[in-house]
Amino acid sequence: MEQKMTMLYWKGPQFWVGKLMDHPEIMTQGETxxxxxxxxxxxxxxxxxxxxxxxxxxxxxxx
Numbered sequence: 001m002e003q004k005m006t007m008l009y010w011k012g013p014q015f016w017v018g019k020l021m022d023h024p025e026i027m028t029q030g031e032t033x034x035x036x037x038x039x040x041x042x043x044x045x046x047x048x049x050x051x052x053x054x055x056x057x058x059x060x061x062x063x
Contacts, residue, residue, distance in 0.1 A: 016029060
């Protein structure tokens, strides 16, 4: 089943900028609307860790 989310976007001085309404922490840009949409999809996939293998490790880091 295809998941759908709402994208909030605007035209900046150089790029289209957008973020996902359901996940406002995911924000990116693109030279075109199509690139912006693809970049948001990629950022979402990375956030939900769809590509992480079963044998992963964790490490605490200081920020």
